[in-house]
Each structure stands twice: as C-alpha cells, then as structure tokens.
Amino acid sequence: MARFTSSMLEQIRLINIASIIEPYVELRSKGRDLWGLCPFHNEKSPSFKVDSEKGFFKCFGCDAKGDGITFIMRRLGFSYQDAAIYLAEKYGINVEYDGKENIHSKDILSLHDEIQKISRKLFYTSAGEEARKYILDRSFNDDDFNEFGIGFLASDVNYSAVYKMFPKDILYNSGFFKESKYGATYARFFNRLMLPIKNITGSIAAFAGRSLDGSNPKYLNSAESSVFHKGYTLFNIDKAKDAMKQSRNVLIVEGYFDVMRLYKNGFKNSVAPMGTALTHEQIGLLKRYAEEITIIFDGDNAGEKAAFRSLERFAESGLFPKVVFLPQTDDPDSYILNYGIDNFKSLYDKREDLFINMIKRLVLSAKNDFNIKLSRYKSVKDMLLKIENLHIRDYYIEAAADIFGLKKENIQEELAANLYKKNVVINKSANKNLYLCEIDFAACLYHLPVDIIDELLTDMNLEMINNGEIRSILKKLLEFLPKISDTKDIMHELGSQFVELAMREIAEDNVYNEALKNKRQIELNYLKKRQNELIDLMRTTTDKTAQVSILQELNNLTKLIAGKNKDGE
Known part of the structure; x- marks a missing residue:
C-alpha cells in the first residue's frame, strides 16, 4: 500500500492527543499534564500520562507510549495504515498518499471515472436495453441504478478517447484493460452489467461485471492494482460506514445484489467481500466502525461450511460474529423478494452467536x-x-x-x-522450527547439479539465514562452486553437518521445486522479521523524518511480502 503524505500525517499530529484518548480514558489534570488509568493494563492508581503540548502519552506502569496514531493502533487493534485513516476521517482530514505511486493511483482512479461515464451512458441506450431489463426484472429501479452507479458495457465500446487520455501503463495497471499477444489493447469487460467497486472514501477502485449472455465467469472483477486489493476491499463500504457508525453493527452477505436488496430495504449497513473468504484486513476494517458483526448465509451445507470456516479468522481477530442462516434455496436478495422484508427482519432479530451456533x-x-x-x-x-x-x-x-x-x-x-x-x-525451539526451511533448503542442494545450486545461491542474500551453521555451509559452498562438478567432491570441506543434511529426507519428488519453496520461505521470514522491527520502531520513534523513512520501507516490504506470498500460491 502507498504511504501517506507528510502533510496528512502532520495534520493528524496537530490534533490534540487528549481528544483522541479521552473517549477511552478518563483524564484528570495534574500540573500541565493529564493523568488516567492505563487502558493497556489493569491498575488502581493512575500511571498513564498524556502530554498535550508534545502530543504523546506514556504509561509508567507497562511502558506503553507513543502518539495519537500509536494509541489508536494499540487500543483498537488497527494497523498503522488503518489507524491513520480512522483519525483522518474522524477529524475531517483528507486521506492523501505520497510519491510516484500516488500519482499513478490518481491516474487509475481518473481512468475509472471515465469508464464509469461510458458505462452509465450505454446503460440508457438501446445497447443497454437487455441490461436494464435484467435489473428491472430483479425488482430494482432507477433510484437503485443511480445509488449504486449501475451501468453496461457492450462488446463494441469505442475506447479511443480513453486511450488518448491515459498512457498504456495506466491502462494495463488499472486491471481493466489488457494487452493482446499482438500488442492491441482490449477491455476485460464486455456484454456485462457493470457495478463500480468503491473504496472507503468513495473513489472507484475497481469494477464488477455480471455476465448477461451466459458466458463464464458469471461475475468478473477487475484485476488487482495499486488502488484495488480484494482482501482489503468490501462492496458498499463507502456508503455503509456511516450507517455502521450510527448503529455500531454491520451485515455481511455474499453477493452484490444481496447488498443492494438489503440497502434498498433499510439495511444500509450491509457489505460483501469480493467473492472470497473474509480476510483479517476486512475484519479489521469493519472493527473501525462496528461492534457487532452479523453474517447472513444460505442455510445449505455450503453456507454452513462457509460460516464455520470464517470462525477461525474472527477468533484470531478477537471478535465473534452473529449469524443468520436462511432457508436452503434462498440468499438475502431472493428471500426478501419471496417473503418480504418483515420476515427477514424477524430472522435477523433471532440472530445467534456463530461460535455457539457451531x-x-x-x-x-x-x-x-x-x-x-x-x-x-x-x-x-x-x-x-x-x-x-x-x-x-x-x-x-x-x-x-x-x-x-x-x-x-x-x-x-x-x-x-x-x-x-x-x-x-515455541520457547525451546523457536529458531529450529521457525527456520526449518533453512535446513531443508540446504539439504536440497546436495541432490542438485552444481549449475542449479549456483542459480539458487547467486542472487540470495545469505544474511537472511538465521542458523549460523547453515549460513557458514552455504558461504563455503558458494566459494567452492566454480572449482567443482559435484557437491560430493567437497563433503569433507563443508563439515559433518552437511553430511547430516545429505541424509535428510526431501518432502517432494521434485527437489528443485522443494528448494525454491524453502528459499521463498527463508526470504519471507526475513522480510516479516524486518517488518515487525519497523512496526516496533514506528511505535516509539518521534522523529518525523524517520517516520516517513520507516513508512516508505514498510510500504516496500508489504509489496515484497505480498509478491512472495503470491508466488507461493
């Protein structure tokens, strides 16, 4: 994710820190400072000091300390990114991103606005007649079309004006356009009813297209881009967040039309994930605004299994949702159409804790x-x-x-x-278990040709290796590679541990794939370790220049980790 601008962070730091903390801690004046009971540990005498002039808090009991962003991170369990956005929205500060990626992202958002104009215009032409009939037959009307920005894209849309407005890298990086093997640019969406997917601030981050001619997939989303990450996005979050703030609860459903039907019938606090299981990031986003989460599932076996699968992520997030199971043949859209909103409300009023239901x-x-x-x-x-x-x-x-x-x-x-x-x-074998991939990686090398070993080690930073003996073996191996044709030639040079590694069983038949898998895990371990170090540093540092530098490195690390995870899928 892109980093925030210095001006945005500066505006957040100008907020009186006492106003950020007071909703959670009763503060009393003592001299020029404010004191209260620490929210991060149990205590009877106040040891939690707030310095409004400097913009920092410190607990002398548990050593918790930091600025307003750090307080929200710790108190609400938010990431740095979420905490900054939460405070920006609460105090009316524009959320702004910095650097090249910000310019890139702005262009992609502008491109999406142009596509939306085309889509909305076509929806009301003769070309969009089938799309209008489809959505009208589902008992939606013009008010719904306008509320959700429903449109249509045919197979023969003329995008020449768009091609002139935006360079190819913006077109392709948007996730909406692709390049054919012959170098031609084409849209991924055609003959589809179009729904804009908006981010939390209301900008169009992506599109969802519903097939009208029976072609698969039935629903198609934009590819991921610098402005759209499926695991971070929820359909209708831009409108639902205000209703969630008022009611302090949210409904999660599976489909876009389920959200629209609920919204139309008064449940404006409804959202849907992007066709995937809920992620920790999406749950964290909902926790900003809601204290109670209710998931609406179909009552069939698939719905039941999906509900119970989501439990693990909720358990890890420290928040258990309520659940409503609909009759087997219905989703929220069809249930409300078939039985009416009053019957749905009756079901909703009987919602039950999902874990207890399980x-x-x-x-x-x-x-x-x-x-x-x-x-x-x-x-x-x-x-x-x-x-x-x-x-x-x-x-x-x-x-x-x-x-x-x-x-x-x-x-x-x-x-x-x-x-x-x-x-x-964990305490006994943290290094052994956490870095087992290092041992397995080294073991694989014994079974591989010298040229493949060279390929695997040449671009590898051996400082990522935590096990000192393994690191020493790999360094020696690199040193001897130009002089040997087989690792067996230098068994004695590499020491007794390499002999033990050579005897180790390999999990896969394909040793090269196993080596690649373990190498990727080594790199991931190193990146995550560095990420945690930077997060800890961010929580304690007060130097603004250092904070910007840390944020930039964190942003780069997040991208690298996401890339490694994607490579491992």
Whole structure:
C-alpha cells in the first residue's frame, strides 16, 4: 500500500492527543499534564500520562507510549495504515498518499471515472436495453441504478478517447484493460452489467461485471492494482460506514445484489467481500466502525461450511460474529423478494452467536453418542485455543461446557495444559522450527547439479539465514562452486553437518521445486522479521523524518511480502 503524505500525517499530529484518548480514558489534570488509568493494563492508581503540548502519552506502569496514531493502533487493534485513516476521517482530514505511486493511483482512479461515464451512458441506450431489463426484472429501479452507479458495457465500446487520455501503463495497471499477444489493447469487460467497486472514501477502485449472455465467469472483477486489493476491499463500504457508525453493527452477505436488496430495504449497513473468504484486513476494517458483526448465509451445507470456516479468522481477530442462516434455496436478495422484508427482519432479530451456533450443531450431529460428542468437541477446543482474550475465552468455555455437558473446570485444565505445551515448544525451539526451511533448503542442494545450486545461491542474500551453521555451509559452498562438478567432491570441506543434511529426507519428488519453496520461505521470514522491527520502531520513534523513512520501507516490504506470498500460491 502507498504511504501517506507528510502533510496528512502532520495534520493528524496537530490534533490534540487528549481528544483522541479521552473517549477511552478518563483524564484528570495534574500540573500541565493529564493523568488516567492505563487502558493497556489493569491498575488502581493512575500511571498513564498524556502530554498535550508534545502530543504523546506514556504509561509508567507497562511502558506503553507513543502518539495519537500509536494509541489508536494499540487500543483498537488497527494497523498503522488503518489507524491513520480512522483519525483522518474522524477529524475531517483528507486521506492523501505520497510519491510516484500516488500519482499513478490518481491516474487509475481518473481512468475509472471515465469508464464509469461510458458505462452509465450505454446503460440508457438501446445497447443497454437487455441490461436494464435484467435489473428491472430483479425488482430494482432507477433510484437503485443511480445509488449504486449501475451501468453496461457492450462488446463494441469505442475506447479511443480513453486511450488518448491515459498512457498504456495506466491502462494495463488499472486491471481493466489488457494487452493482446499482438500488442492491441482490449477491455476485460464486455456484454456485462457493470457495478463500480468503491473504496472507503468513495473513489472507484475497481469494477464488477455480471455476465448477461451466459458466458463464464458469471461475475468478473477487475484485476488487482495499486488502488484495488480484494482482501482489503468490501462492496458498499463507502456508503455503509456511516450507517455502521450510527448503529455500531454491520451485515455481511455474499453477493452484490444481496447488498443492494438489503440497502434498498433499510439495511444500509450491509457489505460483501469480493467473492472470497473474509480476510483479517476486512475484519479489521469493519472493527473501525462496528461492534457487532452479523453474517447472513444460505442455510445449505455450503453456507454452513462457509460460516464455520470464517470462525477461525474472527477468533484470531478477537471478535465473534452473529449469524443468520436462511432457508436452503434462498440468499438475502431472493428471500426478501419471496417473503418480504418483515420476515427477514424477524430472522435477523433471532440472530445467534456463530461460535455457539457451531457448538450446538456439533452436539446435535453427535446424536447423543458420547464418543462422537468428544470427537466433535476437538474442533471446539482448537477454536478456544485461538482466543487470546481471557474474558472472551472464559465466556465460550462456559457455553461449550453447558452445551456439551462437560465440566467447565476440566475444559479449563485441558486448555491450560495445551497452551503450556505450545509455549514450551515455541520457547525451546523457536529458531529450529521457525527456520526449518533453512535446513531443508540446504539439504536440497546436495541432490542438485552444481549449475542449479549456483542459480539458487547467486542472487540470495545469505544474511537472511538465521542458523549460523547453515549460513557458514552455504558461504563455503558458494566459494567452492566454480572449482567443482559435484557437491560430493567437497563433503569433507563443508563439515559433518552437511553430511547430516545429505541424509535428510526431501518432502517432494521434485527437489528443485522443494528448494525454491524453502528459499521463498527463508526470504519471507526475513522480510516479516524486518517488518515487525519497523512496526516496533514506528511505535516509539518521534522523529518525523524517520517516520516517513520507516513508512516508505514498510510500504516496500508489504509489496515484497505480498509478491512472495503470491508466488507461493
């Protein structure tokens, strides 16, 4: 993601830090400073100091410290990016990005505005008649078309004016246009009903196109770009955020038309992911505005499985949603059309905690067989272990004990034993397990030709290797490569550990692929370690020049990590 402009960050830092903190901490004057009970640890006497003049807070009990952005990061669990945007929006500051990417991103957003004009114009011509009929038959009207900017793109759209306005790199990087093997530019969308996908500030970040001629895929989204990342984006977030602020809750549905139907019927706090499972980033985005999340799923097996799959991410985010399961053949759009909004509201009013619903269904599926019940309980235990907040964990332990008919104390003891074992393993073998990929990578090299080893090692920064012995072996190997035709020739030079590595079993039949996989993981470990170091540094540094530099490096690291993850898919 692009970094923020210095002027935007400066405006955020000019906000009186006391006004940022006071909604969460009762502050009292003592001299020129303000004091209160620290929100980050339990205490009876105030040790949390706020210096409004300098714009910083510090707790003398737990050593938490930083500026307004840091406070929001810690208090609300936001990333630096989310915390900055949250404060900018709250205090009416324009969200601005810096550097070359910002100019690039602005051009892509401008390009999307031009495409939207074309799409909206075509929707109301004879070419868009089929698209209008399709959407009218789904009981939407002109008000809905205008509210959501619905349009149409035919197969013979003339984009010549657009081609003149924007250079090719903008066209291709937008994710809307592609280049054919003959060098011609063409649009990825044609004969499709078009929906603009807007970011949180209301700019068009991407498009979704619904096929009208039966061609696949039925729905097509823009490719990812500098302004559009599926895992960070939610359909309708631009309009839903205000309703979420007022109600403090949000509805998550699967489809774009589900959102539109709910919005039309008063549930303006409705959003949908981009055809993928919810991500931690999307949950974090919703937590900015909502205290309660309700997921609406189809009542069939697929809907049930999708709901339970989402539980893990919610558990890790420290927030468990409510759930509504619709009849098997319906989604929110069809249910409201078939049974009316009042019946939907009745279902919504009976929404249930998703985790508790899962526990009940697991017990029901055991059919009173105690052994099967215990087997089902394992998945509940695994979920409980993911919950870090002790109060939330205790709440669900009590619920699980009651529904399964088990003793709460037994569950607590079992979880405590599991957590203890987990911590012992982590503490004992952090380097061994975390950097197992380094050992596996070195083991692969024994089985590969010298030229392939050279290819793998030449562009590799060996300082990424944490295991000192492995790093030493690889350095020696690089030194000897020009002089040998086989690694077996220098076994004695590389030491006894390389002999042990040579005897190690390789997980894959394709040793080269296994080596590449482990090399990628080594690089990822190094990048993530550096990323964490920079985040910690960002939380403590007060130097503005250093902050900008850190943000720039964090931005570059985020891109590199995303690229490595994508390569590994």
